[in-house]
Amino acid sequence: MNRPESTPATMAARPAQLTMTADGKLSCAGAWTLDHLADLERQIAGLPKTLTGHINCDVGAIAAMDTGGAWLLQRTLSQFERSGCTLSIQGMSKDFGALMQTVAQGWAHTGQYQRSAPPSWLERLGQGAWRAADNLRKALTFIGEAATATAALLSRAQHMRWRVLLYNLQVDGLNGMPIIGLLSFLMGIVIAYQGSEQLKTFGANIFIVDLVGISLVREIAPLLTAILVAGRSGSAYTAQIGTMTVTEELDALRSLGISPMSLLVVPRAIALIIALPLLTVFADAVGVFGGMLIALSQLGVTFTEFLNRFEYAIVLRHYLIGIGKTPVFAGIIALVGCYQGFQVSGGVDSVGRHTTISVVQAIFLVIVTDAFFSILFSWWGL
């Protein structure tokens, strides 16, 4: 039973041992400390399950003992007793005896702990339904509160937090330009490249303008920008407001008579509603420029030809439809981001969870709304 140790011993040299002889003599030896307990536990599991008669337990050779070892010995001995054995213990030192007693007393207190059973599927279903309904109610309340706060602030412009609004305009709008520009540029290149292969075979080179122009301006640039902003700014809103909830900063604001809605939500929402259309215009321009470069290099369509055709092919309504959707997207992103921030409760893991929910929900809602717009516009024949 003398197995090699699994962990390096830090103190006692001899590993713990438990040996049982046929005549019912149990001898314990070595260091009954945490390092050796795993080994000891296996040795105990190897003892016969049902023991009867008298057991003579000799603990004199135990060199060291900590609470873990004391508990294991205590547990093993009381198991023997429960199975109907009589025990006599020999060689227990004063210190170890005191430790064993402390452990036994401690264990007596743990009895009040009751492990809660995992809920049944019916209970989980009910809780899930209740939570969903509750979330819907909270979301509607939040939208209502945000709308009234916005209306109140717009009617009394001197109460608007202009600095916060301008700051968010800079952080969410201006600072997002490089990444949005780069990705939109690449998107223009990809679309033009894929299209040019097809158009070349028909000799319909000039229609690259229609392809790149309409797809980018009407659909791809607004959607791409909204998704990037949801990832960039929506998540930041949730994390920021959520952390403020955890650190009680929101409560501090309320107690100072500052409405978190008017300080944190309304300026962010308005800033994003201004910034997202502007970012989309920028994305349009950079994306089309990317398309122009490919049109020139792959299809020989010069910049002048491209722009002449562009003026004719891309009628104003495509552009307006593309831009017109973005304030709605911006509203969705800002509201979802802030709402999820307010839903944070408890600790730091909640911040992470709600940030994830915020980004996923915002992107999901943006795409659903975009699909809804597409259906609506095709009904109207736009």
Next chain:
Amino acid sequence: MTNAANTATAPAPIIEVAHIQTRFGAAVVHEDVSMTIDKGEVFAIAGGNGSGKSVLMREMILLQQPSAGEISIFGQNIRTMDQAAVSALRRRCGVLFQHGALFSSLNVAENVAVPLREHTKLSKQLIEELALLKIASTGFPMASVGKFPNELSGGMRRRAALARALALDPEILFLDEPTSGLDPISAAGFDELIQQLDEWFNLTIVIITHDLDSLWRIADRVAVLGGGKVLGIGTMNELSTSSDPLIHEYFHGPRGRAAKEQAWNRK
């Protein structure tokens, strides 16, 4: 690992701090700090806010490097330790952080089980039993063991965190302001608990506090930090008769006198 057999040995230094210097940029926290902590004693580090008590503790538990000077724990210099030695050392030290620092995604039982699961290969059942045992020994109400940290009161959180610090049967227990933010009754209860645990588990306890009641009650020796230096080390009785004006101010302010009287009355 508390070795209950070695209680009667003569005091031996378990932590030695020699000429520590700590600076953050231009700010000097410790100019020259030295102290020796003996095995088995309850050693308190006192001092005003910003005197570098917590930084000193963070250096002792290897969370921060001093700018100069040496710290030895169990006779090993922590500067020259390799990764394995650091890991072994960490197993022998339990730390109670000021605000508990319980993992917010785990309930109390799971929090206390974390070090056991991480450092031992015990069965799930035994880990849970040992965790419950440690929780019971801190007087944490057993009915709340399934609760999450944010559902607990400050005092309960402190006890749960103490149970986690004790999970691996450490030889040294570091306590960072264990009674701050507790009401007087809870604070006194916590002091008693610390004494009780010291007796049960034969610990060396390093306690950072400016709670004068705690200092009178549980500290064997006290080091007072101030101005980047150790102003004085000794028992409370020695320090309270010290002629150093800063120490005198510290212990003989209105609150210091009241705490002393209380301590005497209790004795």
